[in-house]
Amino acid sequence: MAEQQLYAVPEHWAANAKVDRDAYEALYAAAAADPDAFWLEEAKRLDWIKAPTVAGDWSFDEDDFHIQWFKDGVLNVSANCIDRHLPERGDQVAIIWEPDVPEEEPRRFTYRQVHEEVGRFANVLKAQGVRKGDRVTVYLPMIPEAAFALLACARIGAIHSVVFGGFSPDALAGRIQDCDSKLVITADAGRRGGKRIALKANVDAAAARAPSLERVIVIKVTGDDVPMHDRDIWYHEAAAEVSSECAPEPMNAEDPLFILYTSGSTGKPKGVLHTTGGYLLWASYTHDLVFDHRPENVFWCAADIGWVTGHTYVVYGPLANGATTLMYEGLPNWPDASRIWQVVDRHQVHTVFTAPTALRSLMKEGDAPVKATSRASLRLLGTVGEPINPEAWRWYHQVVGEGRSPIVDTWWQTETGGALIAPLPGATDLKPGSATKPLPGVHPQLVDEAGEVLDGAVSGNLCITASWPGQMRTVWGDHERFFQTYFTTYRGKYFTGDGCRRDEHGYYWITGRVDDVLNVSGHRMGTAEVESALVLHPKVAEAAVVGMPHDVKGQGIYAYVTLNSGEEPSEDLTATLRAWVRKEIGPIATPDAIQFAPGLPKTRSGKIMRRILRKIAEGEVDSLGDTSTLADPAVVDDLVANRQR
Ligand code: WT7
Numbered sequence: 001m002a003e004q005q006l007y008a009v010p011e012h013w014a015a016n017a018k019v020d021r022d023a024y025e026a027l028y029a030a031a032a033a034d035p036d037a038f039w040l041e042e043a044k045r046l047d048w049i050k051a052p053t054v055a056g057d058w059s060f061d062e063d064d065f066h067i068q069w070f071k072d073g074v075l076n077v078s079a080n081c082i083d084r085h086l087p088e089r090g091d092q093v094a095i096i097w098e099p100d101v102p103e104e105e106p107r108r109f110t111y112r113q114v115h116e117e118v119g120r121f122a123n124v125l126k127a128q129g130v131r132k133g134d135r136v137t138v139y140l141p142m143i144p145e146a147a148f149a150l151l152a153c154a155r156i157g158a159i160h161s162v163v164f165g166g167f168s169p170d171a172l173a174g175r176i177q178d179c180d181s182k183l184v185i186t187a188d189a190g191r192r193g194g195k196r197i198a199l200k201a202n203v204d205a206a207a208a209r210a211p212s213l214e215r216v217i218v219i220k221v222t223g224d225d226v227p228m229h230d231r232d233i234w235y236h237e238a239a240a241e242v243s244s245e246c247a248p249e250p251m252n253a254e255d256p257l258f259i260l261y262t263s264g265s266t267g268k269p270k271g272v273l274h275t276t277g278g279y280l281l282w283a284s285y286t287h288d289l290v291f292d293h294r295p296e297n298v299f300w301c302a303a304d305i306g307w308v309t310g311h312t313y314v315v316y317g318p319l320a321n322g323a324t325t326l327m328y329e330g331l332p333n334w335p336d337a338s339r340i341w342q343v344v345d346r347h348q349v350h351t352v353f354t355a356p357t358a359l360r361s362l363m364k365e366g367d368a369p370v371k372a373t374s375r376a377s378l379r380l381l382g383t384v385g386e387p388i389n390p391e392a393w394r395w396y397h398q399v400v401g402e403g404r405s406p407i408v409d410t411w412w413q414t415e416t417g418g419a420l421i422a423p424l425p426g427a428t429d430l431k432p433g434s435a436t437k438p439l440p441g442v443h444p445q446l447v448d449e450a451g452e453v454l455d456g457a458v459s460g461n462l463c464i465t466a467s468w469p470g471q472m473r474t475v476w477g478d479h480e481r482f483f484q485t486y487f488t489t490y491r492g493k494y495f496t497g498d499g500c501r502r503d504e505h506g507y508y509w510i511t512g513r514v515d516d517v518l519n520v521s522g523h524r525m526g527t528a529e530v531e532s533a534l535v536l537h538p539k540v541a542e543a544a545v546v547g548m549p550h551d552v553k554g555q556g557i558y559a560y561v562t563l564n565s566g567e568e569p570s571e572d573l574t575a576t577l578r579a580w581v582r583k584e585i586g587p588i589a590t591p592d593a594i595q596f597a598p599g600l601p602k603t604r605s606g607k608i609m610r611r612i613l614r615k616i617a618e619g620e621v622d623s624l625g626d627t628s629t630l631a632d633p634a635v636v637d638d639l640v641a642n643r644q645r
Contacts, residue, residue, distance in 0.1 A: 006429050007429060007430040007431070008429050009021070009425070009426060009427065009428065009429055010404065010406065013406060016426070017292050017424070017426020018289070018426065019424050019427050020426045020427055021427045023427065024424055024427035028440045031440040032443070035055065036056065037055075038055075038441065039055035039069070039281075039441070039469060040052065040054075042281065043055070043070055043277075043281060045281070045285065046075060046080050046277070046280060046281055047080050048073050049076070049250050050073060050074035050075075052070035052071070052073030052253060054070065054072060055070065055469075056068070056069050058467040060467070060492050060494060061491075062487070062488075062491070068254050068473075069254070070253035070254075070277040070278060070281070070469070071253060072253075073252070073277050074250050074251065075253065075280075076154070076248035076251055077151075077251070077280050077320075078118055078122075078152070078154040078155035079248040080280060080320050081315075081316065081319035081320050082114055082115045082118060082151065082319065083115060083248065085111045085322045086112060086115060088322075089111050089295065089322055090111050090112040091110050092324065093108045093109065093324045094113075095108070095109045095144055095147060095327055096108050096298065096325070097109070097144045097329070098326060098343050099191075100191040100194070100330035101330075102335065102342065107144060109144060114148070114319075115244075116244040117144070117145075117244070118151040119152075119155070119245055120239050120242055120246075121149060121151075122153075122246040123242035123245075123246050124217065124235065124238045124239055124242055125153065125156060125158060126156060126242075127238065127242055128183060128215050128217070128233075129215075130153075130156065130183060131156070131157075131158070132156060132157030132158065132251075132255075133158070133255075133256070134159065134183070135158070135159045135161055135179040135180060135181040135182070135259065136153050136158045136159070136181060136183050136185065137160075137162075137163060137172075137176050137183065137185070138153075138160050138163070138184075138185045138305075139162075139163045139165060139184055139185070139186045140185060140186060140187055140190070140199070140219070141187055141190030141192065141199065141221065141329060142328060142329045142330075143219070143329060145187075145219050147305070147327065149185050150162070150258075150315055151319075153258075154257060155246060157249040159256045159258060160257075160258045161181060161258065161261070162306055162310075163176075163261070163306065164306025165192075165197055166197070166306070166586045166587055167585070167586040168202070168582070168583055168584060169203075170206070170209065170583075170585070171585050172202060172206040173207075173208075173209035173210040175269070176206060176210040176212060176213055177209070177210050177211075177212055178261070178268075178271055178476065178477065179259050179271055180212045181212060181213070182213060182215060183214065183217065184213060184215075184216045184217070185216075185235075186202075186203045186216060186217070186218055187199050187200065187220070188200050188218060188220055188221055188222055188223065188224045189201075189224045189226070190221065190222075191330070192329065192330055193331040193333075194334060196224070198224075200216075200226040201226065214231060215231055215232075216229075216232045216233070217232075217234075217235050217238065218232055218233065218234055219235040219236075220234060220235070251276045252276070252277075253275065253276055253277025253278065254275050254276070254277065255275060256273055256275055256276070256473075257274050257275055257276045257279055257280070258273075258279075258311065259271040259273055259274075259476045260272050260274070260307075260311065262414040262524055263524045263529055264485060264517065264526055265497070265515040265516040265517050265527070266516070266526070266528050267526075268529070269529070270475045270476075270478075270481065270482075271476030271477065272308075272415055272472045272475065272476075273475070274417055274470070274472055275473050277469070278469035278470055279417045279469070279470050280316060280320055282312075282418045282470025283312045283313075283320055283418050283470070284316075284317055284320040285439075286312075286317065286418040286422075286439065286470075287299075287317030287321055288321055289424055289439060290408050290422045290424060290425075290439070291351050291353075292424070292425050295321075295324075298324050298347050298351075299318050299324065299325050299349075299351050299353075300328070300343070300347070300349045300351065300352050300353065301313035301325070301326075302328060302352065302354040302358070303354075303355070305327075308413075308417070309384055309385070312418045313353060313418075314327055326343075328343060332354065332358045332362065333362060333365070337362050337365035337370075338369040338372050338373055340354070340358070340362065341369070341370055341372075341373035342373055344373065345374050345376075345377070348377040350377055350378065350379050350380065351378075351379065351380040351381070352380075352381060353383070353408075354383065355384060356385065356386050356387070356388040356389065356522065357386065357521040357522050357552060357554055359383070359392045359395065359400075360389075360551065360552045360554075363392060363395050370399050375400065375402070378400070378401060380406060381396055381397070381401050381405050381406070381408070382407065382409075383408075383410070384410045384411075384412070384419075386512075386522050386554045387433060387509075387510050387511065387554075388432070389433065390433045393433060394432055397432070406423065406425040406430060407423075407430060407432075408422055409422065409423065409430075409434065409436070410422040411435035411498075411508070411510050413497075414524070415472045415486070415496075416471065417469075417470025417471065417472065418470045419439060420439060420442045420444075420464065421437065421439070421508050421510075423435075423436040423437065424439075431503075431507055433509060436507050436508065437506060437507060437508065442464065442468055443465045443466045444462060444464055444500075444508060445462075445463045445493065446459070446462060446463070446502055447461050447463055447490055448461070449461070451489075457502060458501070458502060459499065459502075460499070460500065461489075461490070461495065461498070461500070461514055462495075462496045462500040462508075462510070463490050463494060463496065464493065465493050465494075497513055497517060498510050498511070499512060499514040512555075516528065516610070518555050518557060519547075519554055519555050520554070520555050520557060521552075521588065522554070525557065525588065527544075527546065528545075530543075530557060530589055530591065531543045531544060531545050533581045533584035534577060534581060537576075537580050538564075539567045540577070541562045541563060541565075542561075543559055543560065543561050543562070544559070544560045544613055545559045545560075545591070546560075546613045547614070548617040549618060556592035556593065557590070557593075558591065558593045558613075558617035559591040559593070560597045560600060560613055561596055561597065562597050562598065562600060574594045577591070578591055578594065593617070593644035593645075594644065595642060595644045596642070597638065598635070598638060599632060599638070600613070600635065601613065601627070601635050603629055606631075609630065611625065612624050612625070612627065613639075616639050616643055621643070624640075
């Protein structure tokens with residue numbers, strides 16, 4: 001089988017990597033044999049104010065459900081990411097910032113400069129009354145201040161909640177309200193791919209629906225004229241009035257570090273909560289192992305800070321490890337399809353870490369834009385966010401990497417804090433499309449629908465049987481939902497929501513979500529969220545949303561819409577509804593196809609049979625399966641006849 005082709009660890013990697021094959025096996029065995037000893041030893045990679053004496057204390061069982069790591073340890077995340085590096089690498093560049101517009105100058109911040117910027121930002125927050133445990137919403141473009149803002153929150157013990165700049169005012173308002181956040185940090189506007197994103201205007205619109213909001217700190221980025229209200233202050237004005245000296249707040253390892261909202265199969269987005277010690281350790285550990293971190297290398301994770309990938313591999317992992325991390329304001333393919341590789345050349349990037357969807361969109365432009373650049377500095381390639389199709393994998397490996405750089409395909413989730421299943425470049429032979437093997441300390445298990453454990457080469461639902469330090473601790477404000485969502489499908493195990501195959505070499509192949517969660521361009525979108533947005537439109541009676549194959553996005557959004565009686569389908573209405581969803585949630589939720597349906601396939605008890613809707617959206621109309629249990633089997637004929645292409 002072509003996909004089973006093995007790419008052996010390149011010789012220079014096998015010889016020089018921090019972790020080679022034997023070391024991986026030894027680490028895996030050590031973590032399995034005595035997790036407490038293993039994690040207490042790994043915990044030494046962080047600087048503790050008070051070192052922990054216990055590692056994991058957890059149970060996934062209902063009557064004793066709890067998850068804690070290093071619970072008697074005390075530390076500060078920003079001190080770990082900045083202060084402790086000052087003696088040795090105060091003058092090393094910590095953050096390289098590449099602007100949206102290629103003609104503009106990049107900016108560089110040494111660890112010493114980051115220390116100053118973060119101290120000042122922390123004092124601005126304090127001056128606004130922000131205290132330990134308060135929630136701070138961050139709604140920013142990819143500018144250095146975004147990293148400073150996160151680290152400033154961590155410095156004073158405030159809990160940040162980053163909301164992706166592409167989310168609508170409504171989505172922002174919901175996320176401000178859910179965690180009762182009083183302060184938002186934003187910018188006048190953002191720049192991305194030559195376009196403006198009116199962030200401040202969005203915050204103003206959100207404020208009307210977010211009564212908890214008291215203060216907005218505005219960073220001047222574009223200089224666009226924005227109205228300033230009583231609650232608004234300019235960052236540069238506030239910053240001019242405070243010192244840059246701010247002592248880091250001692251935090252318990254289990255104190256919250258951040259909330260990040262993510263979509264689930266039902267209801268509104270959940271506030272995933274990560275804590276101080278376990279999360280930072282996981283960020284540091286995985287960044288070190290998976291990317292074979294060396295301080296002299298430039299590391300570029302091309303994700304936006306609005307997603308967990310940006311948290312863990314733009315900010316926390318690299319900075320905890322004393323790396324030079326690159327932050328890019330723009331898009332990989334703007335102004336043209338060479339840009340991403342031009343940035344690699346400009347900053348002599350060693351490791352680039354991006355999403356399969358970006359690779360597929362670049363691949364469509366052919367090899368010439370890649371070959372117009374040198375890429376001589378590249379040694380390691382990474383992917384994340386969705387299964388990578390072997391064709392895109394090979395293109396990345398051969399055309400971008402010229403065959404010399406391993407690809408680390410990292411499988412993980414917002415909930416897991418960092419990578420769980422991923423190759424190590426010096427240890428793991430690669431198979432295109434497989435995230436390969438679990439990291440030391442990670443215990444995956446495949447189960448069937450009934451929860452029976454499946455051994456050997458087999459497909460099943462992916463669970464993790466033991467806690468790891470980077471695991472989320474709760475859903476903000478709804479601990480019961482946390483337990484219900486992840487620990488009740490298969491009792492005593494964490495259920496990932498992913499389907500997975502394990503092959504005869506013990507390699508894991510993630511096959512995608514088995515729940516009602518879509519993965520659009522590597523971003524999670526709950527079908528229920530898009531449905532709720534659609535039914536808010538006055539002409540819509542009912543909506544059902546499923547995924548459909550999409551050659552660049554991986555999955556596209558296919559919406560079946562039933563209109564109120566008297567309303568007529570039209571192309572105008574299709575455009576209106578697409579724009580409506582964009583406005584309600586954000587551009588990433590825009591339906592790719594809308595099919596007007598006089599009726600939806602429902603069981604006699606009124607449950608929509610999504611299986612049938614999925615098949616029709618996928619074009620597999622010959623394998624709809626049993627439709628005899630439908631209340632009205634005739635609706636299926638209409639759906640098939642009017643399928644959108
Ligand atoms: C879902 C998590 C991981 C950070 C970015 C997305 C899918 C993620 C891979 C991969 C196959 C992947 C899974 C997972 N996924 N990485 N390497 N191979 N699938 O985080 O938004 O929380 O989404 O993304 O389906 O459950 P997220």
